[in-house]
Amino acid sequence: AQKVTQAQTEISVVEKEDVTLDCVYETRDTTYYLFWYKQPPSGELVFLIRRNSFDEQNEISGRYSWNFQKSTSSFNFTITASQVVDSAVYFCALSEAPDAGGTSYGKLTFGQGTILTVHP
Protein backbone atom coordinates (compact mmCIF):
# COMPACT_ATOMS: atom_id res chain seq x y z
CA ALA A 1 0.00 0.00 0.00
CA GLN A 2 1.11 3.53 -0.65
CA LYS A 3 1.96 5.80 2.23
CA VAL A 4 3.14 9.38 2.58
CA THR A 5 4.66 10.70 5.79
CA GLN A 6 5.11 14.36 6.63
CA ALA A 7 6.78 14.22 10.01
CA GLN A 8 6.59 17.96 10.66
CA THR A 9 3.12 18.80 11.92
CA GLU A 10 3.76 22.51 12.32
CA ILE A 11 6.59 24.87 11.40
CA SER A 12 6.86 28.48 12.44
CA VAL A 13 9.39 30.85 10.89
CA VAL A 14 10.03 34.55 10.61
CA GLU A 15 9.70 36.24 7.26
CA LYS A 16 12.74 35.91 4.97
CA GLU A 17 13.90 32.70 6.60
CA ASP A 18 14.33 29.62 4.43
CA VAL A 19 12.18 26.63 5.35
CA THR A 20 12.19 23.00 4.23
CA LEU A 21 9.15 20.75 4.40
CA ASP A 22 9.95 17.05 4.54
CA CYS A 23 8.12 14.27 2.73
CA VAL A 24 8.89 10.56 2.79
CA TYR A 25 6.88 8.05 0.78
CA GLU A 26 6.39 4.32 0.45
CA THR A 27 5.24 2.50 -2.66
CA ARG A 28 5.77 -0.82 -4.39
CA ASP A 29 5.20 0.73 -7.81
CA THR A 30 8.21 1.35 -10.02
CA THR A 31 6.37 4.13 -11.79
CA TYR A 32 4.66 6.72 -9.66
CA TYR A 33 4.11 10.43 -9.34
CA LEU A 34 4.77 12.81 -6.49
CA PHE A 35 2.99 16.09 -5.83
CA TRP A 36 2.97 19.06 -3.54
CA TYR A 37 -0.23 20.99 -2.90
CA LYS A 38 -0.81 24.15 -0.89
CA GLN A 39 -4.02 24.63 1.11
CA PRO A 40 -4.58 28.26 2.17
CA PRO A 41 -7.28 29.16 4.71
CA SER A 42 -9.85 29.39 1.91
CA GLY A 43 -9.70 25.60 1.69
CA GLU A 44 -8.98 24.77 -1.92
CA LEU A 45 -5.90 22.72 -2.68
CA VAL A 46 -3.56 24.49 -5.06
CA PHE A 47 -1.28 22.39 -7.22
CA LEU A 48 2.41 23.30 -6.93
CA ILE A 49 4.41 20.58 -8.61
CA ARG A 50 4.33 17.06 -10.02
CA ARG A 51 7.34 14.80 -10.56
CA ASN A 52 7.49 11.31 -11.99
CA SER A 53 9.62 8.57 -10.52
CA PHE A 54 12.04 8.57 -13.43
CA ASP A 55 12.93 12.22 -13.19
CA GLU A 56 15.19 12.89 -10.23
CA GLN A 57 16.31 16.31 -11.34
CA ASN A 58 15.72 18.95 -8.73
CA GLU A 59 13.45 21.76 -9.76
CA ILE A 60 13.37 25.44 -8.91
CA SER A 61 10.46 27.76 -9.50
CA GLY A 62 11.05 31.23 -8.14
CA ARG A 63 11.40 30.93 -4.37
CA TYR A 64 10.29 27.29 -4.43
CA SER A 65 12.56 24.31 -4.95
CA TRP A 66 12.09 20.59 -4.71
CA ASN A 67 14.63 17.87 -3.93
CA PHE A 68 13.62 14.39 -5.11
CA GLN A 69 15.84 11.56 -3.85
CA LYS A 70 14.67 8.14 -4.90
CA SER A 71 17.37 6.43 -2.80
CA THR A 72 15.81 7.76 0.38
CA SER A 73 12.21 7.90 -0.91
CA SER A 74 12.03 11.58 -0.15
CA PHE A 75 10.59 14.57 -1.95
CA ASN A 76 11.36 17.66 0.11
CA PHE A 77 10.13 21.17 -0.56
CA THR A 78 12.10 24.32 0.26
CA ILE A 79 10.79 27.86 0.33
CA THR A 80 13.55 30.45 0.13
CA ALA A 81 13.08 33.87 1.75
CA SER A 82 9.65 32.96 3.09
CA GLN A 83 6.81 35.49 3.05
CA VAL A 84 3.67 35.86 5.14
CA VAL A 85 1.61 34.84 2.11
CA ASP A 86 3.32 31.44 2.21
CA SER A 87 1.42 30.63 5.41
CA ALA A 88 -0.75 27.62 4.63
CA VAL A 89 -0.99 23.86 5.03
CA TYR A 90 1.25 22.01 2.60
CA PHE A 91 0.53 18.48 1.48
CA CYS A 92 2.77 15.97 -0.19
CA ALA A 93 0.96 13.30 -2.21
CA LEU A 94 1.67 10.15 -4.19
CA SER A 95 -0.31 8.64 -7.04
CA GLU A 96 -0.38 5.41 -8.92
CA ALA A 97 0.91 5.41 -12.44
CA PRO A 98 -1.54 6.02 -15.25
CA ASP A 99 -3.06 2.93 -16.77
CA ALA A 100 -2.06 1.64 -20.18
CA GLY A 101 -4.71 3.81 -21.81
CA GLY A 102 -3.01 6.91 -20.56
CA THR A 103 -6.00 8.21 -18.64
CA SER A 104 -5.35 10.90 -16.13
CA TYR A 105 -4.27 9.69 -12.76
CA GLY A 106 -5.96 10.49 -9.51
CA LYS A 107 -6.54 8.64 -6.30
CA LEU A 108 -3.83 10.62 -4.60
CA THR A 109 -2.50 9.36 -1.28
CA PHE A 110 -1.83 12.43 0.84
CA GLY A 111 0.38 12.97 3.83
CA GLN A 112 -1.10 14.54 6.94
CA GLY A 113 0.14 17.96 5.98
CA THR A 114 2.52 20.51 7.48
CA ILE A 115 1.11 23.76 8.84
CA LEU A 116 3.51 26.55 7.91
CA THR A 117 3.19 29.87 9.68
CA VAL A 118 5.36 32.74 8.52
CA HIS A 119 5.48 35.64 10.96
CA PRO A 120 6.21 39.19 9.83
Place this chain on the structure above:
Amino acid sequence: GAGVSQSPRYKVAKRGQDVALRCDPISGHVSLFWYQQALGQGPEFLTYFQNEAQLDKSGLPSDRFFAERPEGSVSTLKIQRTQQEDSAVYLCASSFQGRHSPLHFGNGTRLTVT
Protein backbone atom coordinates in the same frame (compact mmCIF):
# COMPACT_ATOMS: atom_id res chain seq x y z
CA GLY B 1 -16.76 29.65 -13.91
CA ALA B 2 -13.05 29.30 -14.08
CA GLY B 3 -12.65 26.82 -11.26
CA VAL B 4 -14.31 23.87 -9.57
CA SER B 5 -17.41 25.04 -7.72
CA GLN B 6 -18.89 23.24 -4.72
CA SER B 7 -22.10 23.91 -2.87
CA PRO B 8 -23.13 24.41 -0.21
CA ARG B 9 -19.99 25.82 1.36
CA TYR B 10 -21.19 24.78 4.82
CA LYS B 11 -23.80 22.24 5.85
CA VAL B 12 -25.06 21.40 9.29
CA ALA B 13 -27.12 18.24 9.59
CA LYS B 14 -28.71 16.49 12.50
CA ARG B 15 -27.68 12.90 12.97
CA GLY B 16 -29.84 10.69 10.80
CA GLN B 17 -30.58 13.29 8.14
CA ASP B 18 -29.66 12.83 4.50
CA VAL B 19 -27.42 15.37 2.75
CA ALA B 20 -26.47 16.08 -0.85
CA LEU B 21 -23.29 17.86 -1.82
CA ARG B 22 -22.84 19.31 -5.29
CA CYS B 23 -19.77 19.70 -7.46
CA ASP B 24 -19.51 21.67 -10.71
CA PRO B 25 -16.19 20.71 -12.33
CA ILE B 26 -14.25 22.81 -14.78
CA SER B 27 -15.95 22.69 -18.16
CA GLY B 28 -14.53 19.96 -20.35
CA HIS B 29 -12.84 18.06 -17.56
CA VAL B 30 -13.44 14.37 -18.05
CA SER B 31 -12.22 13.14 -14.68
CA LEU B 32 -13.88 13.97 -11.38
CA PHE B 33 -12.84 12.92 -7.89
CA TRP B 34 -14.31 13.21 -4.41
CA TYR B 35 -12.09 13.33 -1.34
CA GLN B 36 -12.91 13.49 2.37
CA GLN B 37 -10.73 15.60 4.65
CA ALA B 38 -11.13 15.17 8.40
CA LEU B 39 -9.96 17.96 10.67
CA GLY B 40 -6.17 18.14 10.80
CA GLN B 41 -5.73 15.34 8.28
CA GLY B 42 -4.88 15.01 4.64
CA PRO B 43 -7.62 14.36 2.11
CA GLU B 44 -8.63 10.75 1.57
CA PHE B 45 -9.93 9.40 -1.71
CA LEU B 46 -13.61 8.51 -1.92
CA THR B 47 -14.53 7.92 -5.55
CA TYR B 48 -13.59 8.62 -9.17
CA PHE B 49 -15.63 9.30 -12.31
CA GLN B 50 -14.55 9.31 -15.91
CA ASN B 51 -17.35 11.15 -17.68
CA GLU B 52 -20.54 9.56 -16.28
CA ALA B 53 -18.90 6.26 -15.38
CA GLN B 54 -17.96 5.67 -11.77
CA LEU B 55 -14.75 3.70 -12.23
CA ASP B 56 -13.58 3.53 -8.65
CA LYS B 57 -15.64 3.77 -5.50
CA SER B 58 -13.28 1.88 -3.27
CA GLY B 59 -12.87 4.79 -0.87
CA LEU B 60 -16.52 5.21 0.04
CA PRO B 61 -16.63 4.39 3.77
CA SER B 62 -20.03 2.73 3.85
CA ASP B 63 -23.12 2.03 1.80
CA ARG B 64 -24.59 5.23 3.21
CA PHE B 65 -22.37 7.12 0.77
CA PHE B 66 -23.45 7.38 -2.84
CA ALA B 67 -22.09 9.48 -5.70
CA GLU B 68 -23.38 10.11 -9.19
CA ARG B 69 -22.51 12.09 -12.29
CA PRO B 70 -25.38 11.26 -14.64
CA GLU B 71 -24.48 13.54 -17.55
CA GLY B 72 -20.74 13.53 -17.16
CA SER B 73 -20.51 17.05 -15.75
CA VAL B 74 -22.09 17.98 -12.39
CA SER B 75 -21.65 15.42 -9.64
CA THR B 76 -23.54 14.88 -6.39
CA LEU B 77 -22.26 13.12 -3.29
CA LYS B 78 -25.10 11.91 -1.13
CA ILE B 79 -24.79 10.73 2.44
CA GLN B 80 -27.76 8.96 3.95
CA ARG B 81 -28.54 8.76 7.66
CA THR B 82 -25.59 10.95 8.57
CA GLN B 83 -23.47 10.07 11.59
CA GLN B 84 -21.15 12.26 13.62
CA GLU B 85 -18.11 10.56 12.13
CA ASP B 86 -19.20 11.88 8.73
CA SER B 87 -18.26 15.40 9.85
CA ALA B 88 -15.47 16.52 7.52
CA VAL B 89 -14.69 18.70 4.54
CA TYR B 90 -15.68 17.06 1.27
CA LEU B 91 -13.47 18.11 -1.61
CA CYS B 92 -14.21 17.72 -5.28
CA ALA B 93 -11.49 17.81 -7.93
CA SER B 94 -11.47 17.57 -11.70
CA SER B 95 -8.89 17.17 -14.44
CA PHE B 96 -8.52 16.68 -18.16
CA GLN B 97 -8.05 13.14 -19.31
CA GLY B 98 -4.37 12.76 -20.03
CA ARG B 99 -1.02 11.96 -18.54
CA HIS B 100 -0.05 15.44 -17.52
CA SER B 101 -3.10 16.95 -15.92
CA PRO B 102 -2.96 17.98 -12.27
CA LEU B 103 -6.10 17.95 -10.18
CA HIS B 104 -8.03 21.19 -9.74
CA PHE B 105 -9.79 21.27 -6.38
CA GLY B 106 -12.85 23.15 -5.25
CA ASN B 107 -13.11 24.97 -1.90
CA GLY B 108 -14.95 22.03 -0.40
CA THR B 109 -18.14 21.59 1.61
CA ARG B 110 -17.70 21.55 5.37
CA LEU B 111 -20.24 19.10 6.80
CA THR B 112 -20.99 19.16 10.50
CA VAL B 113 -23.25 16.46 11.90
CA THR B 114 -24.73 17.30 15.31
